[in-house]
Every structure is written in structure tokens, then in C-alpha cells.
Amino acid sequence: MQVIADPSGFRAAATSAGKPLVLVPTMGALHEGHRALIRKARELAGPGGTVAVSIFVNPIQFDRANDLAAYPKPLEADLVACEAEGADLVFTPEAGAMYHPDRSVTVTESLLSRNLCGATRPGHFDGVCTVVLKLFLLSGADSAVFGEKDFQQLAVIRRMVRDLDVLVEIIGHPTIREDDGLAMSSRNVRLLPEHRADAPRIRRSLIAARDLLGGGERPSAALLAAARAGIEDSPFARIDYLELVDAENLQPVERVERPAVLATAVFYGEVRLIDHITLRP
Amino acid sequence: MQVIADPSGFRAAATSAGKPLVLVPTMGALHEGHRALIRKARELAGPGGTVAVSIFVNPIQFDRANDLAAYPKPLEADLVACEAEGADLVFTPEAGAMYHPDRSVTVTESLLSRNLCGATRPGHFDGVCTVVLKLFLLSGADSAVFGEKDFQQLAVIRRMVRDLDVLVEIIGHPTIREDDGLAMSSRNVRLLPEHRADAPRIRRSLIAARDLLGGGERPSAALLAAARAGIEDSPFARIDYLELVDAENLQPVERVERPAVLATAVFYGEVRLIDHITLRP
Structure with missing residues (x-):
């Protein structure tokens, strides 16, 4: 080499x-x-x-x-x-x-x-x-x-x-994840132990929104609210953005009628983590 | 082909x-x-x-x-x-x-x-x-x-x-020119006959400034004034810009102490012609 x-x-x-x-x-x-x-x-x-x-x-x-x-x-x-x-x-x-x-x-x-x-x-x-x-x-x-x-x-x-x-x-x-679902990132090593323990909620909250869609809920507002509630339930996490966008042109959508992406960036202290999930109607 | x-x-x-x-x-x-x-x-x-x-x-x-x-x-x-x-x-x-x-x-x-x-x-x-x-x-x-x-x-x-x-x-x-000194351009064919006849003054005016430098005049203001006078003497020509810039970074200079470029764009009616001359101190 x-x-x-x-x-x-x-x-x-x-x-x-x-x-x-x-x-x-x-x-x-x-x-x-x-x-x-x-x-x-x-x-x-x-x-x-x-x-x-x-x-x-x-x-x-x-x-x-x-x-x-x-x-x-x-x-x-x-x-x-x-x-x-x-x-x-x-x-x-x-x-x-x-x-x-x-x-x-x-x-x-x-x-x-x-x-x-x-x-x-x-x-x-x-x-x-x-x-x-x-x-x-x-x-x-x-x-x-x-x-x-x-x-x-x-x-x-x-x-x-x-x-x-x-x-x-x-x-x-495809994204590689820790056993608890946290997306691997070079920034993970900078997380405080209590933040590291809390961070898997990001992935869980995105999955909760996907499950809601699976149950028939298509309006973006409801899906975003579900994911937001899951993340903001944390004493540490601070949402930088949480958006639901079209999978192709990345522009915000009102309802999930075509493949879309629910994406977020979350701060734990100074450390900013990103994750996303694909939503199929 | x-x-x-x-x-x-x-x-x-x-x-x-x-x-x-x-x-x-x-x-x-x-x-x-x-x-x-x-x-x-x-x-x-x-x-x-x-x-x-x-x-x-x-x-x-x-x-x-x-x-x-x-x-x-x-x-x-x-x-x-x-x-x-x-x-x-x-x-x-x-x-x-x-x-x-x-x-x-x-x-x-x-x-x-x-x-x-x-x-x-x-x-x-x-x-x-x-x-x-x-x-x-x-x-x-x-x-x-x-x-x-x-x-x-x-x-x-x-x-x-x-x-x-x-x-x-x-x-x-290097720039290829007509016999009368006008720089060849695809736009030349759009010039009215009286404009075409007048346009070689662009090149002549740039040469006049170079000659002035050759006589020892280094301040840009004097060189620009000479070129400007030559172009503006025309009943048709309208200067879009006339600038004296460093040959390397193209930023305006106050005096010609290093290789510089005197460059102009001139409108004849709707037709815009460009030309330039390199000035060496």
C-alpha cells in the first residue's frame, strides 16, 4: 500500500x-x-x-x-x-x-x-x-x-x-449502524457518555414516523410531529433540522405520495449527528 | 471528419x-x-x-x-x-x-x-x-x-x-487582426459599414497609450486618458469599460511597474467589441 x-x-x-x-x-x-x-x-x-x-x-x-x-x-x-x-x-x-x-x-x-x-x-x-x-x-x-x-x-x-x-x-x-441503531459517524467518539446512550433515539424516532406511515398516515405534518416528539423527549438532544423531502429533488413535500426521505440533524452539545430514513407510500 | x-x-x-x-x-x-x-x-x-x-x-x-x-x-x-x-x-x-x-x-x-x-x-x-x-x-x-x-x-x-x-x-x-488592425471577431459582421470603418480606432487608441508608456509615462491615469480620448473621439463608439490591470491577477493598478494589460470593450450600436494590449514597463 x-x-x-x-x-x-x-x-x-x-x-x-x-x-x-x-x-x-x-x-x-x-x-x-x-x-x-x-x-x-x-x-x-x-x-x-x-x-x-x-x-x-x-x-x-x-x-x-x-x-x-x-x-x-x-x-x-x-x-x-x-x-x-x-x-x-x-x-x-x-x-x-x-x-x-x-x-x-x-x-x-x-x-x-x-x-x-x-x-x-x-x-x-x-x-x-x-x-x-x-x-x-x-x-x-x-x-x-x-x-x-x-x-x-x-x-x-x-x-x-x-x-x-x-x-x-x-x-x-447503505448506512452502517452500531448495535443500538446509531448511525456510525466519526463524530460519535466526541459524544459524552450520557449523550452517546441517548443518541439511538434519533433512529427510533425516525422509525416511529415510518411506522405511522405504514399505518396509513400520509400528511408530512403528522409524520414530522411524531419524529420530533421522539427526539425532543430527550433531555440533551437539540434538533438542528427535521424535514420530510422528496427522495429525488430533496424539496419539502406536504404528503408522502412518492418515495420521500425523513431527515434530521441533532446536536448533542457541540456534536452534530445526522440520520435519515426512506419513506415509501 | x-x-x-x-x-x-x-x-x-x-x-x-x-x-x-x-x-x-x-x-x-x-x-x-x-x-x-x-x-x-x-x-x-x-x-x-x-x-x-x-x-x-x-x-x-x-x-x-x-x-x-x-x-x-x-x-x-x-x-x-x-x-x-x-x-x-x-x-x-x-x-x-x-x-x-x-x-x-x-x-x-x-x-x-x-x-x-x-x-x-x-x-x-x-x-x-x-x-x-x-x-x-x-x-x-x-x-x-x-x-x-x-x-x-x-x-x-x-x-x-x-x-x-x-x-x-x-x-x-495570439490575436488575429484585419489588415486595418481590428481584432477579428464573430461580431464584426454585425457592424454597420460606418461603424466597421470607425472600429480600427480601438486598436490605434490602445497603441497610443502604449507609445505614451514607451515615452516614460507610467501612471495609469495618463495612459487611460490617452486611450479614452482616442476612442471617444468617434461619433459612434461608446466605451463599456476601459481598464488597466495587472497581467497576472487582473486587478487594477495605479502605475505600470510590472507587465499590465490595457483592456477595453466598446459598443458600436448593439455590437460590443473587445480588445487589449499588453504594456511592459
Whole structure:
């Protein structure tokens, strides 16, 4: 396994590596969810292909300086995980090598990124699009694997690939969860013990809304109220957003008549967790 | 020579074509200036390589609907010119095939595009960056040739390539001029005869300023005044902008101490012409 920090060195290694090249873009702090993405990439690349993992805490997608500063960076453990899951190339650039001091070009998305995480994190998805496009173009990836946990991110990236004619196949991988249902996240390790114990209510509350729909309740207001009650019953949880949107264009819906997504972001102290559930009428 | 309107057909043809592939992005209405770009591309591609010309009047870079509607589209003559100059592939997409009705992703440039043409044409360079990136990614071009006449466009595209890690070499080609010094442009054919006769004063006025600098006059105000007087002496010309900027970052300068560019856009009736001259201290 080669570990490369220099962008042009990474490009050179990726260009001469066996094809197909499957990329797994991450911000490090790899947990079982990421490991599942790398395993999926290994399966897709096959024995002759190449699995490239990028580990880069992308500063331009953080809207809060304290969130960026607090983001864990356990590089040594990450490299052990990459190696164990069969990665061939790991790209670990410094921010200064990815972004020129006078950089002035950004990829912007103006529809799917408007609400949900985009509403409360201005510029976040533009930062995501910009870095992901750079990673696609540096690696020349044939395909790239992303977790479905970040479902809005996945939708925005698919849209970018479509609208800019990027020649890469985007593969979504189901959310990996702890035994108690909490979606795996690099931020989970920052939760206080009492917050960690409380956090599975997020998933339970989304399931409660889905069960209500299963019982025939289609108006969004009722489904949102059920999920909200479940989360707000906590002494710790503070809802950042809770929205019910169309599964395709991510715009809010009044009733569930087509596939929709109930999505939430919840603060426990300074730690912000996201989760979602797909609702089918 | 293959003429292809379908983006995926163009991608397939470009992918299987001989390398290197040299792209010449145009909006059609090809004149001697474009033909010089295609000849340059032919020279760069060599006998085994491929010259691809795109002909696409990109709607999202027009800020004025009448300018878009009036843009000439002499496709048959353009194809004759492409064939005569040795093009192998010509890409002639419809706007509807390049842009989805709900497209939401744009490439934006926020520094070099702020003044000059950018100040009076909001969104213009974002439209240019977006379409040029799409053309790079569809064609997989190894290099691309652009006219230096659109020097701000060339600077913005170079910046995009740098900031987004696009794997393409950008080649600038000197401005081609009519015998009387007027820069060749697809818009020249729309000039009234008396405007066409008057328009060479643009170039003469820029040269007058350069001569003044040659005589030791370095303050921008004096150089701008000289050029302005030369243009405004016309009964027809109306200055859109006249600016003296640093050659590298395109920001206005007070004095010419490093290479700078004196650039102007001038309206004759509804027709807007641009030209510039490089000033070296």
C-alpha cells in the first residue's frame, strides 16, 4: 500500500495503477462504516484493479471553525484500517497542497443543497463538490463509493457528475449502524457518555414516523410531529433540522405520495449527528 | 471528419480517437482567428493525434438575450472551415443536450472575473467555466487552444484548470487582426459599414497609450486618458469599460511597474467589441 501526500504524486500513481480505479473519499477517522466502503471498493476493483482512499479533512466544507478544529485525525489508525481492508493507494494531502492561497474557483450546487444540511451549513456542499471534483480529476477514478448516510451529499455529488459530465460512476453504500441503531459517524467518539446512550433515539424516532406511515398516515405534518416528539423527549438532544423531502429533488413535500426521505440533524452539545430514513407510500 | 451532435456520442468518438486529442472550443461563426486556432491544434496533435472542434453558442454565458439571439450560426460554412483546417471531430450539440432543464451545478470564479468583462456581464465567466469544463471532461482533451483576444477568458480558464486540478494543457494563441488592425471577431459582421470603418480606432487608441508608456509615462491615469480620448473621439463608439490591470491577477493598478494589460470593450450600436494590449514597463 502506497501512502502519498503530494497531489501530483498521487495523480502519477493513480494514472499508472491497475484499472478500474475505485476511489473512496473520506475525511479520515475511519470507522466500520468507512471500512465497509473500502471493502465494497475492493470488491468492485477486483484483483487487478486499484482501490484508492483519500483522507482529507476538507477545510472549505466546514462552516464552523470549532467543528473543523475538533475533527479527529487519527492518521496511523486510519492507515492500519486502509491496509486491512485492501486499499492500494492512500492520498493524505495537506490543505495547503490542495488549495492555493488565492484560489478563486468553486463548484456550486443551487437546488439540492438548499435545505436540510445546506440550510444550516452555508457553503458546505459547495466545499464538498469542489473537493470531490478535484479528487475525481486527480485520481481519474472509474468509480467512487460514498456512504448513503450522507444522503444529501450523495444526491448533490450525483447531480454534479450529471451536470458537469464527469466520467465517473457513483456508488452508494447503505448506512452502517452500531448495535443500538446509531448511525456510525466519526463524530460519535466526541459524544459524552450520557449523550452517546441517548443518541439511538434519533433512529427510533425516525422509525416511529415510518411506522405511522405504514399505518396509513400520509400528511408530512403528522409524520414530522411524531419524529420530533421522539427526539425532543430527550433531555440533551437539540434538533438542528427535521424535514420530510422528496427522495429525488430533496424539496419539502406536504404528503408522502412518492418515495420521500425523513431527515434530521441533532446536536448533542457541540456534536452534530445526522440520520435519515426512506419513506415509501 | 466526423460531425457529432450527441454528447455521449462525442465522448465515445473522442475516447477512441488517436492521441493526443487537442480541443478547440468555439461558438462557431468561424473566422480567420478561429482557423488559426484549428491550424495550431493540427500542428500540436500531429499526424496521429486528433483535432476536435466544438461549435456551441453557450446560452448560459450570455447576459443579454438579444446578444444570444443575434449571434450568427453559419453551421455549413463553419464545417467547411473545420474540414479545410484539418479537424477530425466536430461537436455541435443542442443547448438541451448540454443542459438539463433542472441543472443546478455551476463552476464559479470569484477573483479574475470581477472586473473588465465580468463587471458588466454578470455570470458570464461562470457560464464560460461551466461549459469549458464540460467540454474538457466530455472530450478528455490532452490540450486545448484558446485565442488570446479573449485574454480575461483565457486567464479565468487557466485559473479553473489550476484550482480544480483539470488534467489539460491550455495553449493561448495570439490575436488575429484585419489588415486595418481590428481584432477579428464573430461580431464584426454585425457592424454597420460606418461603424466597421470607425472600429480600427480601438486598436490605434490602445497603441497610443502604449507609445505614451514607451515615452516614460507610467501612471495609469495618463495612459487611460490617452486611450479614452482616442476612442471617444468617434461619433459612434461608446466605451463599456476601459481598464488597466495587472497581467497576472487582473486587478487594477495605479502605475505600470510590472507587465499590465490595457483592456477595453466598446459598443458600436448593439455590437460590443473587445480588445487589449499588453504594456511592459
